[in-house]
Amino acid sequence: MAAFRFTTTFLLLALLLIVNKAKSQSFIGVNYGQVANNLPSEAATAKLLQSTSIQKVRLFGSDPAIIKALANTGIGIVISTANGDIPALASDPNFAKNWVNANVVAYYPSSKIILVNVGNEVIMSGDGNLISQLLPAMQNVKSALDAASLGDEVKVSTVHSMTLLKQSEPPSSGIFDPSYGDVLKGLLAFNNATGSPFEVNPYPYFAYRSDPRPETLAFCLFQQNPGRLDANTKINYMNMFDAQVDAVRSALDAMGFKNVEIVVAETGWPYKGDSDEVGASIENAKAYNGNLIAHLRSMAGTPLMPGKSVDTYLFALYDENLKPGPTTERSFGIFNSVDLTMTYDVGLSKSGNDSTGSQAPAPVTVSPSTVKAPVEPPTEPKKGPWCVPKTGVSDAELQASLDYVCGQGVDCSPIQPGGACFEPNTLAAHAAYAMNLYYQASGQNPSSCDFSQAAMVSSHNPSTNGCSFPGGST
Numbered sequence: 241m242a243a244f245r246f247t248t249t250f251l252l253l254a255l256l257l258i259v260n261k262a263k264s265q266s267f268i269g270v271n272y273g274q275v276a277n278n279l280p281s282e283a284a285t286a287k288l289l290q291s292t293s294i295q296k297v298r299l300f301g302s303d304p305a306i307i308k309a310l311a312n313t314g315i316g317i318v319i320s321t322a323n324g325d326i327p328a329l330a331s332d333p334n335f336a337k338n339w340v341n342a343n344v345v346a347y348y349p350s351s352k353i354i355l356v357n358v359g360n361e362v363i364m365s366g367d368g369n370l371i372s373q374l375l376p377a378m379q380n381v382k383s384a385l386d387a388a389s390l391g392d393e394v395k396v397s398t399v400h401s402m403t404l405l406k407q408s409e410p411p412s413s414g415i416f417d418p419s420y421g422d423v424l425k426g427l428l429a430f431n432n433a434t435g436s437p438f439e440v441n442p443y444p445y446f447a448y449r450s451d452p453r454p455e456t457l458a459f460c461l462f463q464q465n466p467g468r469l470d471a472n473t474k475i476n477y478m479n480m481f482d483a484q485v486d487a488v489r490s491a492l493d494a495m496g497f498k499n500v501e502i503v504v505a506e507t508g509w510p511y512k513g514d515s516d517e518v519g520a521s522i523e524n525a526k527a528y529n530g531n532l533i534a535h536l537r538s539m540a541g542t543p544l545m546p547g548k549s550v551d552t553y554l555f556a557l558y559d560e561n562l563k564p565g566p567t568t569e570r571s572f573g574i575f576n577s578v579d580l581t582m583t584y585d586v587g588l589s590k591s592g593n594d595s596t597g598s599q600a601p602a603p604v605t606v607s608p609s610t611v612k613a614p615v616e617p618p619t620e621p622k623k624g625p626w627c628v629p630k631t632g633v634s635d636a637e638l639q640a641s642l643d644y645v646c647g648q649g650v651d652c653s654p655i656q657p658g659g660a661c662f663e664p665n666t667l668a669a670h671a672a673y674a675m676n677l678y679y680q681a682s683g684q685n686p687s688s689c690d691f692s693q694a695a696m697v698s699s700h701n702p703s704t705n706g707c708s709f710p711g712g713s714t
């Protein structure tokens with residue numbers, strides 16, 4: 241009987257892991273820039289994407305050929321309106337309706353359009369007229385999607401440059417330039433009210449360019465480095481990507497928008513540059529993108545948003561040979577557009593025949609033959625270890641871990657009202673339950689009890705009266 245229960249538990253855990261693994265790459269997207277005259281056919285691009293673990297593609301426009309080629313692939317598609325369409329979208333609801341009908345409704349749902357970006361880096365354009373019409377344009381696009389009953393499926397947002405930040409170091413002091421305050425407040429209220437993300441383009445590459453020291457390079461490339469201490473939070477940042485994303489988090493939080501999600505609409509590293517463009521090399525591009533992908537797959541999140549990977553669109557799928565230059569601008573392609581080979585291998589191949597992809601953090605596999613079956617049905621079963629929050633972890637970290645775990649399809653019903661572990665009804669108790677649940681579900685894989693260093697493995701049973709924490713048999 242005990243053996244039977246054990247096997248059932250094992251099967252459930254195994255199933256859960258498979259589900260987790262299947263879900264686990266949905267945060268890796270790629271930008272498909274088309275300023276080039278040597279791009280492959282749309283069908284070839286669709287096929288290439290399907291051979292990778294890339295799940296989403298961001299377009300800078302709404303090219304129908306690629307939208308159609310991606311039909312029935314399951315790949316999420318982000319489309320954009322041109323900046324030049326913003327005045328008409330803002331002033332004429334019918335124009336917005338026609339735009340949505342022609343570019344979304346015509347292809348949905350076979351082409352899985354997930355987001356419409358209204359313009360690109362509009363605030364940085366400095367065009368006051370355009371800036372003032374951005375929010376009304378987004379509102380009209382949103383209304384048109386709602387009218388087509390697609391308001392829940394297809395979100396509306398816009399993409400921002402990191403230069404909106406007045407300050408980004410240390411990350412906890414991240415703050416937007418107050419001169420954009422009013423316009424940002426309106427856009428963020430829209431993001432918040434409609435559940436759409438705040439999209440931003442962090443490029444650690446440019447941080448290195450402005451401070452080209454070896455230790456900065458290592459920090460930017462996710463390589464061994466001493467880290468950079470944020471004295472306010474006492475967090476030692478280990479890479480520039482996390483530091484930049486958390487600076488955006490701090491800036492959003494400072495404006496009161498703690499619930500607005502961040503999406504990295506672009507990030508990348510050029511593999512080739514002019515002689516005055518330091519850091520552009522195959523080796524560095526491979527290190528940045530490969531280590532970034534592994535970091536995202538680890539589900540560590542960032543220190544301020546632990547346990548959850550930020551949706552990230554790599555820049556870019558191919559080189560764009562018609563961009564004016566300098567050379568770096570044309571040389572961000574991860575794949576060669578002419579023969580579709582990898583420019584360098586960052587571990588995106590689905591076949592697993594690449595240097596990092598299949599190894600980046602190996603999903604836990606529990607094999608029945610290696611699990612020791614309990615000899616006797618023990619009266620007082622030997623249990624543990626458990627995963628418990630560390631002391632002094634902030635509520636934000638606890639909440640992020642809780643949200644993350646319960647968003648993974650594990651059974652959080654015990655900590656919901658009426659559940660055996662709902663009491664004590666505190667964030668700390670619920671997060672502790674969730675963290676441990678996740679850890680046990682992973683087969684007690686230590687890396688599943690990290691939550692960006694908010695948790696640790698413990699031999700102390702955290703169960704309280706009436707609430708028994710899952711604890712794997714040992």
Ligand SMILES: *[C@@H]1O[C@H](CO)[C@@H](O)[C@H](O)[C@H]1NC(C)=O
Pocket residue numbers: 429432433495496497499
């Ligand atoms: C964000 O949206 C929530 C739910 O709609 C609302 O309660 C909250 O006040 C909003 N926050 C801000 C800062 O507008």
Ligand SMILES: *[C@@H]1O[C@H](CO)[C@@H](O)[C@H](O)[C@H]1NC(C)=O
Pocket residue numbers: 591593
């Ligand atoms: C794996 O990659 C190597 C080198 O890139 C190649 O020679 C080999 O044929 C590939 N194997 C498979 C099974 O695709």
